[in-house]
Amino acid sequence: MTDVLVAVAALVLMEPVTALAHRFVMHGFGMGWHRSHHESPRTVLEANDLFPVVFAGVTIVILAIGVYCDERAAAARPHRHRRHRVRRRLPARPRRRDPSPTGILAAPGRPAPPLA
Numbered sequence: 001m002t003d004v005l006v007a008v009a010a011l012v013l014m015e016p017v018t019a020l021a022h023r024f025v026m027h028g029f030g031m032g033w034h035r036s037h038h039e040s041p042r043t044v045l046e047a048n049d050l051f052p053v054v055f056a057g058v059t060i061v062i063l064a065i066g067v068y069c070d071e072r073a074a075a076a077r078p079h080r081h082r083r084h085r086v087r088r089r090l091p092a093r094p095r096r097r098d099p100s101p102t103g104i105l106a107a108p109g110r111p112a113p114p115l116a
């Protein structure tokens with residue numbers, strides 16, 4: 001459920017971010033690349049297509065840093081994986097049936113069956 005909320009929040013919050021990026025980055029210092037987007041297309045690719053390439057590169061670097069930091073933090077924590085848990089010690093189970101006539105299984109810690 002948290003993942004869905006994060007995805008919806010990212011979707012909603014990214015709209016104003018992209019509007020601000022268009023206004024201040026693409027129509028600011030990035031106008032050299034962005035101008036091609038507002039002109040009639042002359043080729044299949046235009047200079048404006050470099051923006052998603054650069055933004056994807058920045059995103060990949062940020063994700064890689066996040067994954068690297070998370071791996072280091074996980075390595076520093078004590079193991080919580082199932083196979084590293086200490087198993088609860090169960091009482092020993094009898095290996096074979098009790099030969100007594102009562103048929104009660106003999107087990108360590110269990111009182112001996114009454115003698116007939």
Ligand SMILES: [Zn+2]
Nearest residue numbers: 022026027034
């Ligand atoms: Zn524009």
